[in-house]
Amino acid sequence: MVTKDAMMNIDPKSQRRPSMWAPVLIGLGTAALAGGFAGYNQAAVEHGDAALAPWVGPLVAIAIGGIALALYVRRHADWFRSWSPRKRLYWISLTLSGALGFVAAMVMQSGPQGSDGLFSNAAMTPTVAIALSAMSVIGLAIALVLYHRTVDDHERHAYHLGALAGFYAFVFPCPVWWVLWRADLAPPVEAMPLFGLSLVANMIVYFWFKFR
Amino acid sequence: MNNQLKVLRAMRNWSQAELADRLDVSRQAVNAIETGKYDPSLPLAFKLARLFGMRIEEIFDDGHEGRHDEH
Numbered sequence: 001m002v003t004k005d006a007m008m009n010i011d012p013k014s015q016r017r018p019s020m021w022a023p024v025l026i027g028l029g030t031a032a033l034a035g036g037f038a039g040y041n042q043a044a045v046e047h048g049d050a051a052l053a054p055w056v057g058p059l060v061a062i063a064i065g066g067i068a069l070a071l072y073v074r075r076h077a078d079w080f081r082s083w084s085p086r087k088r089l090y091w092i093s094l095t096l097s098g099a100l101g102f103v104a105a106m107v108m109q110s111g112p113q114g115s116d117g118l119f120s121n122a123a124m125t126p127t128v129a130i131a132l133s134a135m136s137v138i139g140l141a142i143a144l145v146l147y148h149r150t151v152d153d154h155e156r157h158a159y160h161l162g163a164l165a166g167f168y169a170f171v172f173p174c175p176v177w178w179v180l181w182r183a184d185l186a187p188p189v190e191a192m193p194l195f196g197l198s199l200v201a202n203m204i205v206y207f208w209f210k211f212r
Numbered sequence: 213m214n215n216q217l218k219v220l221r222a223m224r225n226w227s228q229a230e231l232a233d234r235l236d237v238s239r240q241a242v243n244a245i246e247t248g249k250y251d252p253s254l255p256l257a258f259k260l261a262r263l264f265g266m267r268i269e270e271i272f273d274d275g276h277e278g279r280h281d282e283h
Contacts, residue, residue, distance in 0.1 A: 084236045153253045154241035210240055212249065 018076040023069065027098075030065030034058050034106040054128055058106035062099055069095075086150045093146035100139040104132055121192075155210060162206030169201035170194055214273040218246045220264050235259055 037057020044051040073080055080088070107128060108120075151159065174194055180186035221231050221242075228246070232239040237256065244250035251272075252260065261268045 082233075084233075086236055152237040152241050153256050154244050154250050155238060157250060212244075 018072075018079055022072050026065055026068045026072065029068070030061050031102070033064060034061035034102070037061065038106065038109050054107045055103075055131070058103045061106070062103055066099075086152075089146050090150040093143045093150060096139065097143040097147070100135060100143065104136065107132060158206050158209035161209050162202045162204075165205035166198040166202030170198045173197065213248060213251050214275070215245065215248070216271050216273075217242070217260070220266075220271065221246075234263055 034057050037052065037060065041051040041054070041057065083091075108124075174189065177186055177189050177194075181188055217231075221228070226234075228242045229239045232242045235242070235256070241250070241252075245252050257268050257272065260271060264271065
């Protein structure tokens with residue numbers, strides 16, 4: 001029996017799903033292009049030449065990647081139009097989050113400190129620091145609002161369990177590290193390793209419950 | 213919780229992706245419900261019931277069918 005709800009949906013069989021290789025290749029190409037800029041900057045610094053500003057490479061790469069992605073979406077417009085508004089906003093939020101993370105990582109990687117830039121504590125210019133902070137707070141907030149408004153039941157469940165795991169991955173080691181440091185048994189507590197541990201725990205549990 | 217989702221879907225010759233599109237959820241959600249790894253929320257259970265034109269308890273079985281609380 002086909003109900004009104006079912007009839008209101010466009011028959012999925014009438015839509016041809018485009019190849020998913022193209023967006024994957026666009027993503028890889030964008031990363032490779034940004035990596036090329038980072039490599040150029042590193043080589044320039046090593047030779048004593050002036051490097052490009054750290055944000056130039058990532059922004060050029062993301063702009064070209066964005067254009068390529070827009071062309072791909074335009075070419076398969078019928079397929080994307082068949083998506084529900086929820087699904088469209090969901091993928092927009094994921095793409096926005098990915099782009100923000102990509103730009104932030106590449107800007108840090110393109111700094112003068114070299115290949116350890118991503119996880120380095122090296123000095124950063126105030127302009128880059130303020131731009132990255134603003135991008136993280138504003139961009140991530142927008143992406144997360146979109147995400148939480150559009151995520152489905154099952155993924156929300158996986159997200160909540162992942163968030164809980166991330167919380168515990170911070171709550172357990174942080175005070176232990178702190179008291180060990182007070183007894184001179186450990187180096188001073190640092191935020192970024194705890195942040196990284198929390199994120200990894202979050203991702204493992206989230207992906208497990210989402211895709212198992 | 214056991215459910216008839218896979219059978220009902222097969223009777224209509226729908227793929228998991230097609231059912232997911234009709235419910236406006238991800239394919240992973242349909243798969244997780246079918247395999248009993250995830251129990252849907254009440255709104256999603258109602259949506260499923262409406263889609264198949266059945267009652268929720270005809271699709272899902274919590275193993276207490278026919279049993280009534282005795283007070």
